Amino acid sequence: MNIYSQIDSNKRKSIVLLSLFIVLISAVGYWASWYFEAGPGILVIALLVATGMALTSYYRGDRIALAVAHAKPIVKEENPYVYRLVENLCITIGVPTPKIYIIPDSALNAFATGRDPQHASIALTTGIIEALENEELEGVIAHELSHVKNYDIRLATIVIVCVGLIALIADFTTRSMFFGGRRSNSGNRNAAGILLIIGLIFAILAPIAAQLIQLAISRKREFLADASGALATRYPEGLARALEKIGASKQPLHSANRATAHLYIANPFKADGFAKVASNLFSTHPPLALRIKRLRQP
Numbered sequence: 001m002n003i004y005s006q007i008d009s010n011k012r013k014s015i016v017l018l019s020l021f022i023v024l025i026s027a028v029g030y031w032a033s034w035y036f037e038a039g040p041g042i043l044v045i046a047l048l049v050a051t052g053m054a055l056t057s058y059y060r061g062d063r064i065a066l067a068v069a070h071a072k073p074i075v076k077e078e079n080p081y082v083y084r085l086v087e088n089l090c091i092t093i094g095v096p097t098p099k100i101y102i103i104p105d106s107a108l109n110a111f112a113t114g115r116d117p118q119h120a121s122i123a124l125t126t127g128i129i130e131a132l133e134n135e136e137l138e139g140v141i142a143h144e145l146s147h148v149k150n151y152d153i154r155l156a157t158i159v160i161v162c163v164g165l166i167a168l169i170a171d172f173t174t175r176s177m178f179f180g181g182r183r184s185n186s187g188n189r190n191a192a193g194i195l196l197i198i199g200l201i202f203a204i205l206a207p208i209a210a211q212l213i214q215l216a217i218s219r220k221r222e223f224l225a226d227a228s229g230a231l232a233t234r235y236p237e238g239l240a241r242a243l244e245k246i247g248a249s250k251q252p253l254h255s256a257n258r259a260t261a262h263l264y265i266a267n268p269f270k271a272d273g274f275a276k277v278a279s280n281l282f283s284t285h286p287p288l289a290l291r292i293k294r295l296r297q298p
Contacts, residue, residue, distance in 0.1 A: 013155050061157035062113040062121055065263060069111070070255045071101035071123040082129060085141055086122060093145050093232050098122045102129075107253040108246045111263040112144040113157050120148045127251065132242050139229055139239030143265055146228035152221045156263050219286045222265075226291055240295040247288040 056064075076083040083100060090097045098112070098120035106127040114120035122144050129137065147153050230236035246266045256268035267285045 057158045058115055058154075062115065062119070062153075065111070065113045065157060065260050066101055066121060066123060068255060068257065068260050069101075069103050069123060070105075071103045071121075073099060073101050079129075082124065082137075085134075085138055086145075089138065089142050089145055089232060093142065093149055093228075095120070095145055095149050098145075098148060100124075102126060103253075103255065105253055105255060107251045107268065108132075108249045109253050109256075109264045109266060109268055110140050110144055111260075111265065112147045112153050113263060114148065115154045115157065116151065117148050120153060122148070125253065127249075128246070131245055131249070133238075135233070135235055135238035136242035136245065138233050139235070139242050140265060142229035142232040143225045143239060144229075146225040146232065147221065150221070150224060150228065152225065156221075159262065222285055222291065223294065226295055230295055236295040240292045243288050243292050243295075247292075 074083070079100075079102070082102075086100055087097050095117045098114065098117075099122075101121055101123035103109075103123050103125040105125045107125050108128040108131055110122070110124045110128055112120060112122045122141070124140075128140065132140065147156070226239060230239055233239070243266065253264070253268035256264065261268055262285075264285075266288060
């Protein structure tokens with residue numbers, strides 16, 4: 001798949017994901033209306049919430065991600081070195097200069113977010129700026145700007161809000177079934193039993209499904225951004241060395257959480273031994289060793 005096909009694919013996936021998100025919230029609203037015998041009121045509220053959250057994820061999801069990361073905006077005068085690197089690479093890649101943020105953290109990481117190249121932001125930790133050489137930091141920035149050009153950022157930003165709300169819905173469903181009010185005995189008991197089972201299955205499987213969505217979306221786009229970033233700098237070794245340093249660092253990113261982890265250039269959570277193997281299986285990122293190997297392939 002070439003870059004332009006990937007861009008079109010990401011745009012389609014964004015629409016599909018938002019649509020599924022609205023359908024999911026509506027289904028939960030229908031279930032809650034039945035469970036609490038509340039009539040259509042809860043369903044209407046659920047539809048309004050779904051629409052509002054969908055719009056929020058599209059137009060304000062980037063601000064949520066930046067706020068969660070404790071990222072601070074900078075101007076050219078504050079950090080001309082980073083600012084010029086980003087500006088020069090934007091010219092090379094062919095995207096507008098995004099807003100630039102710094103995350104005050106010694107961990108080595110970075111991410112890009114926004115709904116399109118005209119409304120994009122890029123965030124770098126202080127740790128990665130201090131630890132990487134010029135060519136290595138260029139590789140990281142080019143990788144993130146490739147996410148911007150490929151419209152990965154829109155899809156990834158929408159996922160943050162969707163996954164977070166799915167987790168809240170699953171928790172609400174579980175609590176309602178075991179601690180909330182119960183539907184009266186009037187009505188069809190068989191139908192009641194079926195709907196209760198459906199609610200329980202949703203409460204268990206929804207968070208797992210959300211994690212699988214993150215895995216499917218994130219791993220493929222990381223490989224594509226690596227290749228696109230290396231093509232932009234004409235020096236894949238720079239990004240390869242940067243990923244080696246990121247992998248060697250044992251410093252976790254303190255502001256990272258499961259909802260935003262897929263945005264970063266590398267898994268922001270650190271683990272050793274068996275925990276590291278388990279983390280790689282369920283990580284939103286492909287193993288760094290594999291990414292480095294691909295970058296160094298002739």
